[in-house]
Amino acid sequence: MQARLRTVTAAAGRAGVRAGMRVAEARALCAEIEVLPWDDAIIARAVMETSALLLEASPQVTPVAGAPGLWWVGASGFETLGGDRQLAYALLRLARRWHPRPRVSVADSCVAARAATWAGASFERAADDRTLVAVVPAGRDARYLASVPLALVPMPDELRDALQALGFRTAGELAALDAEHVERRWGDEGLVPWRLARGDDPRRPGLLRREAVPAVDVELAGAVETMEPVLFLVRAALDRLVRELASRGRAAAAIAITLTLDDGGTGSGRGRDGVEARKSLSALADMPAPAHTVTREVRPARPTARATTLFERCRALLDGWVLTAPVCAVSVSVPATAPLPGEQGDLLDTTWKDAAALEAALARLRAELGPQVVVQPIARDSHRLEERGRWVEADVEGSQPPASGFRPRGKPTADSRQPSLAFRLLTPPEPAEVEVDVETPVALTWRERRLAIAQALGPERLSGDWWRDAYSRDYWRCTTSEGELLLFHDRTAGDAASGWQVQGWYD
Numbered sequence: 001m002q003a004r005l006r007t008v009t010a011a012a013g014r015a016g017v018r019a020g021m022r023v024a025e026a027r028a029l030c031a032e033i034e035v036l037p038w039d040d041a042i043i044a045r046a047v048m049e050t051s052a053l054l055l056e057a058s059p060q061v062t063p064v065a066g067a068p069g070l071w072w073v074g075a076s077g078f079e080t081l082g083g084d085r086q087l088a089y090a091l092l093r094l095a096r097r098w099h100p101r102p103r104v105s106v107a108d109s110c111v112a113a114r115a116a117t118w119a120g121a122s123f124e125r126a127a128d129d130r131t132l133v134a135v136v137p138a139g140r141d142a143r144y145l146a147s148v149p150l151a152l153v154p155m156p157d158e159l160r161d162a163l164q165a166l167g168f169r170t171a172g173e174l175a176a177l178d179a180e181h182v183e184r185r186w187g188d189e190g191l192v193p194w195r196l197a198r199g200d201d202p203r204r205p206g207l208l209r210r211e212a213v214p215a216v217d218v219e220l221a222g223a224v225e226t227m228e229p230v231l232f233l234v235r236a237a238l239d240r241l242v243r244e245l246a247s248r249g250r251a252a253a254a255i256a257i258t259l260t261l262d263d264g265g266t267g268s269g270r271g272r273d274g275v276e277a278r279k280s281l282s283a284l285a286d287m288p289a290p291a292h293t294v295t296r297e298v299r300p301a302r303p304t305a306r307a308t309t310l311f312e313r314c315r316a317l318l319d320g321w322v323l324t325a326p327v328c329a330v331s332v333s334v335p336a337t338a339p340l341p342g343e344q345g346d347l348l349d350t351t352w353k354d355a356a357a358l359e360a361a362l363a364r365l366r367a368e369l370g371p372q373v374v375v376q377p378i379a380r381d382s383h384r385l386e387e388r389g390r391w392v393e394a395d396v397e398g399s400q401p402p403a404s405g406f407r408p409r410g411k412p413t414a415d416s417r418q419p420s421l422a423f424r425l426l427t428p429p430e431p432a433e434v435e436v437d438v439e440t441p442v443a444l445t446w447r448e449r450r451l452a453i454a455q456a457l458g459p460e461r462l463s464g465d466w467w468r469d470a471y472s473r474d475y476w477r478c479t480t481s482e483g484e485l486l487l488f489h490d491r492t493a494g495d496a497a498s499g500w501q502v503q504g505w506y507d
Helices: 012-014 025-030 040-054 083-095 110-118 141-145 157-165 171-175 179-186 188-198 228-247 307-321 354-367
Strands: 060-063 070-073 103-106 133-136 215-224 250-263 273-276 293-300 327-339 375-379 388-392 423-431 433-437 440-446 449-466 471-480 483-490 500-507
Touching: 040 070, 040 083, 040 215, 040 228, 070 110, 083 103, 083 133, 103 110, 110 133, 110 141, 141 171, 157 188, 171 188, 171 375, 179 188, 215 228, 228 250, 228 307, 228 327, 250 307, 293 307, 307 354, 440 471, 440 483, 440 500
Parallel strands: 060 215, 103 133
Antiparallel strands: 060 070, 070 273, 103 273, 215 327, 250 293, 250 327, 375 388, 423 500, 433 440, 440 449, 449 471, 471 483, 483 500
């Protein structure tokens, strides 16, 4: 069987070439036509990028399965934002970024929206936006469909040929038939397009109200098995959600990501209005099927209206999310919000720090390097030197400045003239050869270097932990030409000359 054209350019359309034609038929109309191979990967990538682009206008975008170039876009709840026509113009401007002559229509049903993008449209009349936008008044889908060609009602080709052979030319003529007669002659296969011709279209999602939980829903053109496309859509969704929250003076206190997993069923093309930018014909889209969804949530340390900060937290979540099935849809919502922080920074104040910027930087490090890489020291109540502190995962909201000699600029203290030295602990301690005079160390060889000890303060004896690993040590704080070192002699060692180790140094 000879391959058919899946889509055509505007130039080919002007020559009479139509999608669905065989190559030989197209060449008979246009000998110069160039037939390019269909690349599913490139098409899927372009569909995903455009879906993310359309999120700037509506929080719900669904690419129609089997019809690249056609999207259902949620159009409910825009009454206070300019209405349907204003939304249509916004979609038109966005679609023009990747296609010169897109067409947009708004209707109560998907079938009427798709039909409105084609009925009476012309590629030649592209100078005026009004020729590329159609709005079907609410509740008048059936009346509008009554005069559209039968070709604009999705149905199997065999049924369409049978109806045309019987003399049917418009959707209204099909809708005028009695349901019992249609079912008796064509069964359920005939009832589906009969209902569509009457404007009864089940292909629509339960659209969110504007006053409900802020959310963005995007369906993928095809199921994906990696997180890269999901990350791309999540970033676009967060940009939209943050703008919406900021306009209401709110910040996100939590972000919920819901992935719809394809367990073997098929997705459905659903929505309220259609955006079509290429000439493509498709069979009847699949009806809704049960879906398996998984939701996970992230919470920033403090409410924020910064998309970058939220995205880094979401990326860390998705990087550790093991997919049990391919992803066919993504939903991003804000289940918890808080008043937008009103703190403003002073560019001339060097001590002011933006907590949200700090959190974004730490989240980026966690996403790139994994958990337990952003840590902070905490003190512990122990007389054993190596256990007086430990590293814990840094908490931006609850973290405190380390207890050291550091003080912010411009805030001098009484002891700021003598900053305290920081002790660099070696874990584990490193052995050293030590020369002693009676019991006092006078020189040591450590890391292949011999260092003379100018002053040795000690000994300070520490012992204990008999219940775990009993120890008994004499500590010496030694001054050398390279700085101060902390040595200890393990008294449990059998040989008095051995058992010397470097615990750390001061700087």
